[in-house]
Amino acid sequence: MAKLRFRPVAAVVTAVAAAATFAFSGSVAAPASAEPSGIPGLGPKWTSLMHGDLASTDSTAFRGPGKTAHLAASSVPGGPCAATFIGSDQMPVSLCTNVIAGSPPQFATPVVTLFDKNTAAVLAKLPLTKGGLLGGVYGYLDDRNRVVVADGSGAILRVAHRRTSGGWQLYVSERIDISKHLRGDAVTGLAPDHTGRIWWVTTRGLVGTVTGKKVASMHLPRGEELGNGLSVRPGGVSVLTTHALYEMWAGADGVPTTTWRRAYDRGAARKPGQLTWGSGTTPTYFGPGGTDWVAIVDSAAVPRLHVFRSDDGTPVCSMRAFPTANQGTENSPMATGNTLVIPSTYGFQYPPIAESGGPAAPLFAPFVGAMTRIDVAPGKCTRVWESHDRMATLPRLSTADGLIHSLGYGPYRGGPQQLGPVNYVAVDFRTGKRVVTREIGIAPIDEPLQLTGMIAPDGSLWQGTLGRMVKISR
Numbered sequence: 280m281a282k283l284r285f286r287p288v289a290a291v292v293t294a295v296a297a298a299a300t301f302a303f304s305g306s307v308a309a310p311a312s313a314e315p316s317g318i319p320g321l322g323p324k325w326t327s328l329m330h331g332d333l334a335s336t337d338s339t340a341f342r343g344p345g346k347t348a349h350l351a352a353s354s355v356p357g358g359p360c361a362a363t364f365i366g367s368d369q370m371p372v373s374l375c376t377n378v379i380a381g382s383p384p385q386f387a388t389p390v391v392t393l394f395d396k397n398t399a400a401v402l403a404k405l406p407l408t409k410g411g412l413l414g415g416v417y418g419y420l421d422d423r424n425r426v427v428v429a430d431g432s433g434a435i436l437r438v439a440h441r442r443t444s445g446g447w448q449l450y451v452s453e454r455i456d457i458s459k460h461l462r463g464d465a466v467t468g469l470a471p472d473h474t475g476r477i478w479w480v481t482t483r484g485l486v487g488t489v490t491g492k493k494v495a496s497m498h499l500p501r502g503e504e505l506g507n508g509l510s511v512r513p514g515g516v517s518v519l520t521t522h523a524l525y526e527m528w529a530g531a532d533g534v535p536t537t538t539w540r541r542a543y544d545r546g547a548a549r550k551p552g553q554l555t556w557g558s559g560t561t562p563t564y565f566g567p568g569g570t571d572w573v574a575i576v577d578s579a580a581v582p583r584l585h586v587f588r589s590d591d592g593t594p595v596c597s598m599r600a601f602p603t604a605n606q607g608t609e610n611s612p613m614a615t616g617n618t619l620v621i622p623s624t625y626g627f628q629y630p631p632i633a634e635s636g637g638p639a640a641p642l643f644a645p646f647v648g649a650m651t652r653i654d655v656a657p658g659k660c661t662r663v664w665e666s667h668d669r670m671a672t673l674p675r676l677s678t679a680d681g682l683i684h685s686l687g688y689g690p691y692r693g694g695p696q697q698l699g700p701v702n703y704v705a706v707d708f709r710t711g712k713r714v715v716t717r718e719i720g721i722a723p724i725d726e727p728l729q730l731t732g733m734i735a736p737d738g739s740l741w742q743g744t745l746g747r748m749v750k751i752s753r
Contacts, residue, residue: 321333327366329418523542546579552623564589601651624646650668672742681708
């Protein structure tokens with residue numbers, strides 16, 4: 280997941296199988312506009328989900344800002360925006376969180392926020408009932424440009440927007456009550472499957488579905504918690520707990536059942552730079568058929584990448600996730616073809632409200648940064664490159680321009696974590712080399728917080744930071 284991170288900000292708040300099977304070409308043109316996903320109840324391709332698509336590949340078919348990138352517009356929404364979606368009307372709408380001044384700062388209600396597609400100005404806001412922190416982070420855009428999100432009232436909401444004589448308005452157009460199943464638990468993630476059914480999971484291990492008006496659920500083993508999103512393929516849903524990876528599906532009654540389960544090494548304690556004690560990765564479907572394989576990174580003392588067959592959980596390959604010591608990740612691997620790119624978040628400092636699973640060990644660590652590309656073939660994982668870019672957001676891989684787009688910092692120079700320039704960066708997928716660096720802000724006010732950005736059909740990157748929503752364009 281892409282997530283919240285804090286440096287010392289209280290004062291600011293108060294004031295391809297050995298070669299990738301996908302070939303990038305400079306002559307490849309990205310689609311000029313959003314296309315329907317073809318999935319019942321889901322909005323346009325590449326812009327309706329935090330992780331890019333239901334498989335959580337964190338990739339897009341749209342070109343990013345690239346070498347002519349500049350800060351085109353920005354606004355102050357009142358808190359960090361963890362996920363941004365762009366509908367068929369090209370209107371950006373985000374799941375944001377209000378910030379309450381203090382030391383440390385606290386998060387208040389989640390707020391659905393609508394932005395002007397040209398100026399990034401805030402057009403409308405709709406506060407939701409406060410629930411679990413991640414309930415205001417994971418959501419998606421449906422095929423009527425409505426944000427589907429869970430709130431603290433025990434409901435799944437569809438939030439629509441419309442223009443009135445008094446200006447733009449956000450409103451709840453549908454409310455699905457699941458409170459009888461929750462029993463005080465909080466929804467951490469939700470996503471549609473390929474039949475149009477909604478899947479949802481809770482912090483304490485409840486997995487449920489909504490089919491029309493019918494709600495069904497089951498409970499995973501006691502003690503297994505969830506802090507990541509869901510990944511979906513035709514006929515399967517991948518659920519990652521703090522102890523194990525599950526492949527699940529549901530029959531006509533809607534009750535989720537386990538197809539297979541694979542436990543993983545969760546380490547001796549939560550790592551610095553991860554929100555939970557366990558794997559921080561949303562599972563990623565990828566492979567020769569698009570979703571034949573599923574990948575996670577565990578949280579062992581020396582983290583490993585694990586790739587399994589989606590159908591039966593048979594191991595495909597496994598290897599050390601990062602060649603350098605003291606690494607780990609809270610972010611979902613990017614994927615295209617048979618290739619994964621894994622960013623490291625080891626050393627990020629999270630606000631106490633966002634952390635669970637006990638204190639980190641060690642309590643603090645420097646954010647040195649790392650990112651690695653691994654090509655996968657049956658029985659063999661092959662590392663192609665590793666870089667030491669300090670990616671400060673969950674990056675997005677563009678299959679149109681062959682670049683990995685993110686906000687980041689300069690090289691680690693030792694000592695305490697740096698404050699200073701925040702850059703838009705683009706990294707060459709083939710080589711791992713940074714090819715673009717453009718300053719777009721200053722930390723801590725523009726601390727990127729490991730949040731997730733969205734590349735629009737016009738090539739603009741919409742990215743939330745601690746203090747602003749920024750639009751970076753060509």
